[in-house]
Amino acid sequence: MSAVDAPRAGEPLLTVSGLSVSYGPSPGARGRGTRVLSGVDLTVRAGEIVGIIGETGSGKTTLARAAVGLVRPEPGAALRFAGHDLVRMRGAELREFRRSGALQYMFQDPLRSQDPELTVRAVVAEPLAAARRGDRRERAARADEALRLVGLDPAAHGERTPGELSGGQRQRVSLARALVTRPRLLITDEPASALDASNRNLVLGLLARLRAELGLAVAVVSHDLGSLAGLADRVAVLYRGRLVEDGPAAEVLEAPRHPYAALLAASAPRVGATGGPRPAQLRPAADREPWPEGLGCVFAPRCRFAGPACEREPEPAPAAGSAPGPAHTVACHHAADWRAEVAA
Structure with missing residues (x-):
């Protein structure tokens, strides 16, 4: 199975088993590290929107970052994506998987994750440039396509810098950058927490529309269970690093167990x-x-x-x-x- 192949809708795409993560003490400090996640199992299926919910410190962002390789899990964890072992992947297989962009992460704060010196078009094209996919003209065309997907006009916004955009527009730029590689799974960290009500609804609505149009699977990290009503198919609830409930979103919202x-x-x-x-x-x-x-x-x-x-x-x-x-x-x-x- 190649890095860009994906199961059919409803079949497992990302499977997390026995995931534990600890952060070590600061340099020079005594004592053990802090356990942030403990034995978490989670599956995201192709074409599915999963909400990962919990209060601050529950481990939800660590779970999301471990899934994309930004945080190293403890020994014994298993993470598989579209037939690939993400824990043991090395060498040419790892490089090819990263170049594919099949698994993408959308950071919470666009101001900290977007280079203020680049144009919006260049920001969106960054993942393609990093993977050496296409020439400059091809990357610009793909970036414009991604901007249009999220409702931004490449002619009006492409040559601006991120600082010249509104908060809602910057968040959509982050979404366009995550989509430019045409991923199978997008993991988003609090995609609407810093936005006002109208922009929050716009961004969440975009995720629902893109899932329908692109067959995209989405994992949404959030502290707000109510914001996922009508968006998520399933909700996983974390508390102090443990998965305490996982079920259909409507049931978790209306009849939690x-x-x-x-x-x-x-x-x-x-x-x-x-x-x-x-x-x-x-x-x-x-x-x-x-x-x-x-x-x-x-x-x-x-x-x-x-x-x-x-x-x-x-x-x-x-x-x-x-x-x-x-x-x-x-x-x-x-x-x-x-x-x-x-x-x-």
């Missing part, structure tokens, strides 16, 4: 949303100190439904919830019990 996912869903402002638990029903009066890794459920210090098993034993590996089939998974000892208590 993990208390932390329910807390996120209840706190997300959504027009016309009704039902579901209130945040006060889920959050204790004061958080307890977490215990050492591996001695209990990662969310138990904050969960008023936690019992003795939650404090003594690690939460069960994500497994099928109460509904038939494997499509909705949850890592909770009392997934059915706490929901019944809240509903009572």
Whole structure:
């Protein structure tokens, strides 16, 4: 299978298994590093939009960066993309894969990721130039095509610098640069968090349209569960480096099975949303100190439904919830019990 081949829609495209990541102590400091991700399993299928959700520090950006090779995982992790082993890939295979641009990453802050001295057209063409794909004229033509895909006029915007554009336009330039290599999977880090409501809706709508037009798979990193309503097919919820729930977006939004996912869903402002638990029903009066890794459920210090098993034993590996089939998974000892208590 070549680097640009991809499975058919609905088949696994990116598969992450047992992903753990630690950041070491600063130079000269004593002690162990900080565990940011622990044993995360995640699959993104061809043509699918997956939301990766969690509060600040949950590990969602680290997961996204590890998937594209910007962060090194700990030994034992497996990452596969379209038949390629991303962990063990070396030499000519790695160079060819990178040149293909089949897997692309869109950074959160366009001001920090776009060279202010380059024109917009040159910024968009950078991935092609880095991969030595085409001559200067061909790269410019591909850049103009990508700008048109995101609703920017190459004649009006191509020769400007990023600093001459609005925030929404700069974000679309970042999207065009990620699309210029015609990727199979685009991973976006908080693509709309710094935008006003109109530009946020525009960027998220663009992702939905591009998925439909290009058959593009998209993973969207976000802290805002509500923003993914109507966009994502599936949502994966991270808490302190663990995957605690993974299921169809509508189900996670309206009927979450993990208390932390329910807390996120209840706190997300959504027009016309009704039902579901209130945040006060889920959050204790004061958080307890977490215990050492591996001695209990990662969310138990904050969960008023936690019992003795939650404090003594690690939460069960994500497994099928109460509904038939494997499509909705949850890592909770009392997934059915706490929901019944809240509903009572």
